[in-house]
Amino acid sequence: MIMSQIQTKRPAMAPNPPVFELIEVEQEFSVPKPGRSLLSRETVGLKALDGVRLSIAQGASLALVGESGSGKSTLLRVLLGLDAPSGGRALYRGRPIREARARGTGFARDVAMVYQDARGSLDPRMTVGHLIAEPLRHFDIVPKAEEAARVAQLIDRVGLPTDAASRYPSGLSGGQVRRVAIARALASEPSVLVADEAVSGLDVSTQAQLLTLLRSLQRDMGLTLVFITHDLGVASYLCEEIAIMYLGRIVETGPTDAVLERPAHPYSAALRAAAPRFFEPIPEPLPGEIPSPLDLPKGCRFSSRCPAAQDDCRLRDPQLGQQGAGRAVACLHPLTSTEAQASETR
């Protein structure tokens, strides 16, 4: 009931600028130079993000996929306005994100976050009821008298037992704590929900319940969903679009089904192939480690591990370019569909 109210309050804003737009975003941290002497203060720039281009439309659901160290979390902090990018522009509805955040509570109310460590993101000395009521009160969403009722509605919406309001996070299971975090995020009636690994580390059955919940929330409330994960199965279930990151750059984007079925970037193909499947041996993983971002290979950053690398891959750095309907890939020699099939069954 309350969800329908929310929907009518926020009519579809179709021809608006995208919710988030990242243009050549770079994030450089200075770190001690490797092998510097004990007394030297030399630093080098570590590019955690290197030319990220991404556009997230209103109502879209995007999965951000990549290995650890690929810059997912850094990208997330830029999206949320916690860090200013050191280069490029990060826009929220056409305005720089940091500026939007500084302008008041509007941005904070509109963009809600579900942390990977849901338990850590909840104050252990507050009851679930108080935790969910905090955004309600802070953004002045309901009159004080209706607060308890709204908290109960939210608790019910995320599928927690009614008595959960008087419990503390320490007394809840991992899955329940994530539900609390989701309820808290929804309390501010956001239009964008950013979830960082919101279902990782849970039982498969709990994962499934949470995924179903998130999907129904996204559909009912018309949420824009940015979902960070390393699980391609989760990505394909929940999100219509996918962006695959490798070493601080998005190497392939597009509709999830199309990208996963016919990956154009060799890295996407490798990720796809590395997912364990029933009744099949685990396929050969990618050779080698993810290179240090301090010591990127010349040319294409994937060339050192790429099974299809050619000579010019080691000379030229490919940019994210259009590749078919709604898809983009950063590869000099994108895989054709037959090659993708071959590498998948490799």
Add this chain to the structure above:
Amino acid sequence: MSIQTPEAPTTLPPAEPPKKVRTGRRSIFLRRPFFTIALIVAAGYVLAAIFAPYVAPYDPVMQDINAMMQAPSVAHPLGTDSYGQDILSRVIYGARYALIIGLFSVLIGAAGGLVIGLAAGLSGGWVEWVLMRLIDSILALPSLILAVAFIAILGQGVDKVVVAVGLSMIGPFARTVRADVMQVRVQLFVEAATLMSIPYLRVIWRHVLPNVIFPLAVQVTIRISEAILVSSSLSFLGIGVTPPTPDWGLMIAEGRAFVSFAAWMSAMPGFALALLLIALSIVGDGIREEFDPKLRRGA
């Protein structure tokens, strides 16, 4: 919001009053017999202090030339001192001063430590550096020496002792508070609150302070005994409370000259002091072990 269910209590957090803990697990009083005994002893002291005029058999400052230096007897259960004052009555009234000084000086120390520790833990940079060097310089001296210095500045009297002991205890409190603040402020829920664009001061008030104040409260219970000891030492040295105030430290000092043939004059207040300190330490330890979230989180 909703009704407490009977099966919930085991999941209740440490910050709740002990009543709720008791319903789920075995009572703390059964599980910790020493804690219970110590609590009863400490409570006895508190009651004796509050109702001193009713439980003390004599006026603590009434001198009786006919009853000088009497050994413990029925009329004077703990004997009398060199002025013929009843030692039991003086010990009972002495509990008032010991507890008042202990409690209020610890509160002063905790309040000062909270302010300095919060400021140091939250500010960082040169402010933190200056504050912590200040604390280091306070900590460099034992609290007794520091209290002596403050007494030298402030003068004698119960109120001055409270202030002197309180000031000398700011150092250790500030250090523990700072350590807790630094641990709490990097927690995810603080970042989550910032993300919600809750103003910084409100984040501190709502999320940092409650997570710091509880360990501090535990510290307070543990350090009351230290404050009592320091204040007694001051009066023993003759620079704290002025005679004829019935103060244990003072009584021990007065009986010192007669210890070879009237040992009860020093022994009785000394015993009272030792018993209270031991009881308070056991109570403080019990509270810490029972409610410290770091020790209980896994439970």
